[in-house]
Amino acid sequence: MRLNAKQAVAKALAEKGHIDQIYWIGCGGSLIDLMPANYMMVAESASVESHAITAREFSVATPKRLGAHSMVVALSHSGGTPEVVEALELACARGAYVFAMTSGAGSAVDRDAWDTYVYEWADSTPQRELDAAQAIMVCAELLRAQEGYDAYDAIYEGIDKLDGIIAAARQKVNAELCDRFAALCKDHSFLYILGSGATFAQTYGFAICSLQEMQWQNCAYIHSAEYFHGPFECTEPGVFYFLQMSSGPSRVEDERVLAFLKTHTDTYMVLDAQAYGMDQVDERVRAYLEPIMVYYMNVELRAARGRVFDHDPSIRRYMGIEQY
């Protein structure tokens, strides 16, 4: 059945009575879009255990607690990811309530064996209708229904602010960061990307999707809280760092990184989510919605690099082309 996040949670609770676990399943960019919802549930829920797991691992090392009071939320943007289909079938076999999201209407993921949310991936689609916001809505609905959630309205208000925040942030990142980022990529064959909190999903995403996949740019992703426990020993003038500073509670981790970068390399850039509009969102929910804004900054940055390198981000040499 076609359902949105709110309807899916209502159906899950009608069928199951209560949900004890939620598993967020996907691969690459699709897993990345679900990770902030997992981060939110771990921090906010007293009634639901939450895990985000790459689809193939979910099948080979299946959580033993997956069962009749579990909800599985799987995302495959294309709808054709075999690992996700395998995970969805496993989740059904284990008796979980299964909800799949995809932009691929009629794809392998869009089938009657489970409930689906199909979104249109267009520039004009409001954030409220897209996958990442729907995942956050799953959290808000489940929290409100099972245990109460003070910031429920703030989640929806925050989501509705995102379209405006992102439009302004796109202008700002093009004015302030894109040209320098592309120029630094010209002079550096490698860079480190740092971030924290729920936004660490987009730190990972900037590395593996925007740069490795779409620009064939070698890079590494490092969690800001882990930087001082190993990776910072690589820092010196000439080594390129890109720091995504969170506007949420994990900002203290990023601030510590920034202070070190300022005095130990001459080559760093900062995308400060606080200055890119997230200050407009209620501070109780800001951290969970921030990755949606940061994703669009990654899009602008890779596009700018693509122009300088004459490398269209839509080009692939292997994905969807070769058999693997």
Add this chain to the structure above:
Amino acid sequence: MRLNAKQAVAKALAEKGHIDQIYWIGCGGSLIDLMPANYMMVAESASVESHAITAREFSVATPKRLGAHSMVVALSHSGGTPEVVEALELACARGAYVFAMTSGAGSAVDRDAWDTYVYEWADSTPQRELDAAQAIMVCAELLRAQEGYDAYDAIYEGIDKLDGIIAAARQKVNAELCDRFAALCKDHSFLYILGSGATFAQTYGFAICSLQEMQWQNCAYIHSAEYFHGPFECTEPGVFYFLQMSSGPSRVEDERVLAFLKTHTDTYMVLDAQAYGMDQVDERVRAYLEPIMVYYMNVELRAARGRVFDHDPSIRRYMGIEQY
């Protein structure tokens, strides 16, 4: 009170009746030593929810379910990590049963406010007495006490086999991989490290501890199951890949990576845990103990690189030297 893993679980259950959540807390290499235990609990336990979280995130986005029926296992190898001390104090304040492991006798982590396990970090210390094996024993003891665990004896038998497996594997990695690894580092300023399953902890560890921290070698860690969802677009002749192949259920993920590397780059190396002695361990528990063996291979590989670069792995320029 000084307790080992078995005694700690017995005390936790005596005090709490039952444990509903376990949180594995550390930073960098210490978190890495706990990650396989977390992986094991998620896969094996029907009664305990499990999460591994870097210490600072545990404090800034504290899991709401942390409480009187939680067990917190924290590790600080040195015993002086402020983030770990902060996390331990938070866990106590929330009423959890708290167990800290450290090799730093008399350190900030080794105090009476919680139970501690203090291990000697010497070449002659048997694996059974070290932190990573003790973490796995926490899992085995908790599983047996709360729900029964068929492979309980296999865990202890496997741990006791590790000393012999590691001794032989050290010889083998020096004969087969170390020289070529060091030589490839001479010719490549950057490499990708790939792995899966519980061993992904040591994929991350090889990157951030052995290479970034101890060799100032730029590199990136990629999960084998995620490789085909972005990172593989960087693969081409001349790009250096090091694949840690698991002997456990996630081996299928690594095999898929290997098949692709063989046909898409001329520069890859494989450490096959199956051929490095893990075949001697019961297949039900092999995956969980494998990271302990792989750690020692990382040690040999970094030492070999260190000799070629005249860079002693014990040298630091910032860690423990500067204020940060």
